[in-house]
Amino acid sequence: MTSTSGQFIAFFGATGGCTNACLVHTLNAGLHATALARTPSKLTNMLLTQGISQATIDAQLTIIKGDIADITAIKSVLFSSKDKDSSAAIALQIISGIGGTPQMQWSLRKPVTIDNPEVCTTATKNIMQALQEIYAEHPSAVQHKPSITAISTTGLSDVCEDVPFGFRLLYSIVLADPHKDKGEMERLIMKNMAEPNESTRLFRGATIVRPSLLTGDQDVLKGKGWQKLRAGQDDKPAVGYTVNKADVGQWIFEQIVKSGGESHFGQKVTLTS
Template sequence: MSTTTKTVLFLGATGGCGLSALRRSLAAGHTCIALCRTPSKLTDKLASSTPPTGATTNLVLEQGNAHDVDALARCLVQPRASSPHALVDTIVFSIGGAFDMSSFSLDDPAVCEKGITALLAALQRCRDAQSATGRPRLVVISSTGISDAGRDIPLLMVPLYHVMLKTPHKDKKALEKAVMGSAEEWTIVRPSFFTDGPESPKGVRVGVEDPVAGTVESKAVGYTISREDVGKWIFENVVEERPGDARWVKRAVSITS
């Protein structure tokens, strides 16, 4: 249980990475808001997780689309704060589309770009229309293979990333551009190629880039990482971030097994 609890908004909580971070946040006692098109899909996944999360008193489920500014604005103000206009403390943005192998594309090729555009607009609306206060920590899941500061993937993975994943990576680039152009306190997480399964007992390796300056502070090149490990890293390093700890603020962090 965390000594300081926060209010965390999850967008894309039914996916592997978001679900992993959500489960850990709930167990730590944080108030977690999850915006889902089908809330029962999330509750079913929580109940069947290992160990089962089940129904929790600190989970606030909201029905809606992460591309809907109205729905997002409804979720951005803390439901249990002493101030009626306090924004959430942290936003975990892990939305994505279903990959179509026949076309090497997504069911929605601009799913991340539309989602982050709507989120930034909703934040501004809350501040303008509701005089909402606070500056949430925003963490978004992007991908390795799209850095402008040098190669961050193994040479053998270059054909896969630059051909097969061309469309999804175009969307991730648009996501990153919007985030970096905002006034929010953001962290971009760039995982290696996703795998299913449990977290690695060896932990993860981390590379750090300042994407605004175009400089690489450290490198970590690898092939894969489990979704479970991505969610764990986000929980431990962003959700549980202590006041004054700015290690990952305005940084792109590549993580790999």
């Protein structure tokens, strides 16, 4: 990754499986990061159990206590006031894996919903608002806009079918609410990136990662390895049933964080086992 001293990666949803795994690899690589967490101790414990030392956490990670509704906290994740006059003041990249908790409900049409049906949409709007405020308050930051990688899902393409036939009923009915939220998240990001005036674009580049149905947890020691994943794009998706969360997180680190991600800007990448 091309970076200068002090630059960092901003993580949202860092206690979630894919994003947490990506954060573990980021810290193991010696890179600096910031993360938003409602319960910082939970995030710290998740990292410790995967072999990240407390010394590494103290030296390389800044955890901001708050939630995705807190614009001030989001700005603290994205912008370092101590480096406000340098290119290192603003995050180099944003990794967003925000998601809700599935909940059962008495409904034949939508038996599964999530605790916050608009959590991805709200998170994306608030990240964008936070960036707008940062650019207004610190005009020099406009010259160093971060890229964004947002973790979405298969089943949203309007270009080509990316879900196996056996899963289509599950996706269209059971997972309708979370998929609607993910779809709006994608729309907001891509709409902004399509702005004809570059000055109104909030990100340097954007990548949507669409994994198949996620399995496993964030533990990088249990992953099968990112190189075993099949990757496709919106017009030629990689179609499969499931994919391990830890492997998705490692793929994002290797292909986005580590390299800078420029080769994937503008893409909607499908990932599956």
